Amino acid sequence: MWMREIPLSDSYDVLVVGGGSAGATAAIQAARAGARTALIEKNSILGGTTVVAAVDFPGLFHAQGKQVIAGIGWEAIERTVAKGGAALPDFSISVGERHWEHQVRVNKFVYSTVIEEMCLEAGVILRYHEIPAAIFVEGDERRLITAGKAGLMAIGFSKLIDATGDANMTEMMGYAREKGETLQPGTLVYKLAGYELDQVDEDKLRELYHKALQAGEIKETDHLPGDTPLFRELRSRGSSSLHITGIDGSTSMSKTHAEIEARKALMRIYTLLKSIPGCENLYVDFFANECGIRETWRIIGEEHIDANSYLSGHLWPDAIGYSYYPIDIHKHDSNTTDVRPLAEGVVPTIPYGALIPRGSEHLLVAGRCAAGDQVAHSAYRVQASCMAMGQAAGAAAAIAARHDISVRHVDIEEVRQLLREHKAIVPTL
Numbered sequence: 001m002w003m004r005e006i007p008l009s010d011s012y013d014v015l016v017v018g019g020g021s022a023g024a025t026a027a028i029q030a031a032r033a034g035a036r037t038a039l040i041e042k043n044s045i046l047g048g049t050t051v052v053a054a055v056d057f058p059g060l061f062h063a064q065g066k067q068v069i070a071g072i073g074w075e076a077i078e079r080t081v082a083k084g085g086a087a088l089p090d091f092s093i094s095v096g097e098r099h100w101e102h103q104v105r106v107n108k109f110v111y112s113t114v115i116e117e118m119c120l121e122a123g124v125i126l127r128y129h130e131i132p133a134a135i136f137v138e139g140d141e142r143r144l145i146t147a148g149k150a151g152l153m154a155i156g157f158s159k160l161i162d163a164t165g166d167a168n169m170t171e172m173m174g175y176a177r178e179k180g181e182t183l184q185p186g187t188l189v190y191k192l193a194g195y196e197l198d199q200v201d202e203d204k205l206r207e208l209y210h211k212a213l214q215a216g217e218i219k220e221t222d223h224l225p226g227d228t229p230l231f232r233e234l235r236s237r238g239s240s241s242l243h244i245t246g247i248d249g250s251t252s253m254s255k256t257h258a259e260i261e262a263r264k265a266l267m268r269i270y271t272l273l274k275s276i277p278g279c280e281n282l283y284v285d286f287f288a289n290e291c292g293i294r295e296t297w298r299i300i301g302e303e304h305i306d307a308n309s310y311l312s313g314h315l316w317p318d319a320i321g322y323s324y325y326p327i328d329i330h331k332h333d334s335n336t337t338d339v340r341p342l343a344e345g346v347v348p349t350i351p352y353g354a355l356i357p358r359g360s361e362h363l364l365v366a367g368r369c370a371a372g373d374q375v376a377h378s379a380y381r382v383q384a385s386c387m388a389m390g391q392a393a394g395a396a397a398a399i400a401a402r403h404d405i406s407v408r409h410v411d412i413e414e415v416r417q418l419l420r421e422h423k424a425i426v427p428t429l
């Protein structure tokens with residue numbers, strides 16, 4: 001069937017692909033700004049990495065005692081707190097380099113339900129179980145061809161937001177992307193239960209671990225660093241995570257490989273631990289549906305956030321929000337991390353141009369695939385920053401659709417004003 005023969009199922013001012021931290025926020029903002037908006041999500045639930053990969057600790061909304069990211073993302077956190085799905089840390093206490101103490105631990109059920117409710121209240125049309133297959137552009141006509149349970153559909157759009165995390169739409173529309181030669185490991189979050197820690201003999205565990213390592217029954221990357229491998233996992237009341245190296249989560253096949261490898265690693269841990277006295281009744285109480293992916297593609301944008309601009313807190317002339325996180329690069333071949341905290345007084349900003357694929361007229365990106373180098377990306381990819389980018393992309397797309405202009409020609413002051421009206425914190429120029 002030719003693409004133009006695929007029946008047009010609907011048309012939207014703003015079409016968002018991907019319902020994670022960035023995409024859900026973008027859709028809510030666009031709809032609240034009056035755009036007829038739909039959100040396509042290949043899974044059955046919103047929240048992306050936060051929910052399906054169980055990285056359920058969004059951050060950072062505060063920098064050095066001051067809130068720097070608010071708006072729709074923060075409203076989702078407050079509504080989650082109000083329903084008993086999170087407790088806020090004391091942001092007035094300086095945590096220095098222990099930045100994780102200012103992340104907000106959310107209950108995945110409450111949080112995902114809250115953002116779904118916010119989408120529906122705003123009038124966002126949710127389209128779960130659908131995945132884009134192609135894009136058809138002819139003159140002023142733009143259609144996204146998707147595959148759903150009932151087959152192929154064509155969806156008309158004025159502006160498209162790529163919030164897939166992997167710049168999937170950017171590739172489909174033919175704009176340039178880049179990817180590091182080596183990628184950070186992926187991570188599977190899991191929880192063990194049913195064991196008696198006081199009956200576990202550390203020496204015995206060490207001996208069995210080394211035997212298994214020699215026999216190839218366990219890998220060093222399967223567990224957290226520690227004197228007695230796997231003891232830390234047991235001591236932490238079973239809540240843990242494991243790294244998967246040498247994977248690339250950007251395509252269906254490579255992501256399939258990542259999921260298979262992650263579950264194989266957890267099976268190795270489970271099998272080894274069950275042979276230790278005290279762990280006979282051990283079981284896997286929880287494992288995330290997906291292996292969390294830290295990085296894949298970044299767009300080549302109209303602007304580019306490099307390490308220097310991030311670490312110096314450069315104030316971009318088209319800044320749409322802040323981002324606050326240390327450089328945090330997990331080494332691809334070991335269990336070590338390169339962490340570089342931001343200097344006192346530095347709060348980096350995100351330029352609108354980093355959300356525009358170079359040369360794009362109708363496509364914006366938001367979230368993990370925004371433009372920058374691998375070093376800066378390791379910081380601006382975090383969830384609060386993705387929410388700020390999502391809100392900005394939603395606002396800009398709604399304005400561009402309203403005026404029927406290119407995303408490159410929106411008046412940045414109009415975007416910044418709309419963001420402020422919706423309670424986002426926008427850097428003062």
Ligand SMILES: Cc1cc2nc3c(=O)[nH]c(=O)nc-3n(C[C@H](O)[C@H](O)[C@H](O)COP(=O)(O)OP(=O)(O)OC[C@H]3O[C@@H](n4cnc5c(N)ncnc54)[C@H](O)[C@@H]3O)c2cc1C
Pocket residue numbers: 017018019020021022023040041042043046047048049050053055057058059060103130131132163164165166168186187292293294366367368369381382383384386
């Ligand atoms: C192990 C790990 C630890 C981390 N630690 C932290 C931390 O401590 N604090 C923090 O804030 N952040 C942390 N991060 C980073 C952060 O979680 C992610 O970078 C962030 O959630 C990305 O948000 P996003 O909206 O850009 O993408 P995602 O959350 O990945 O959302 C993308 C969404 O798009 C959907 N999608 C993808 N492709 C398609 C497609 N082709 N069609 C339809 N739907 C599609 C996906 O199903 C998903 O719902 C961590 C990440 C990992 C992996």
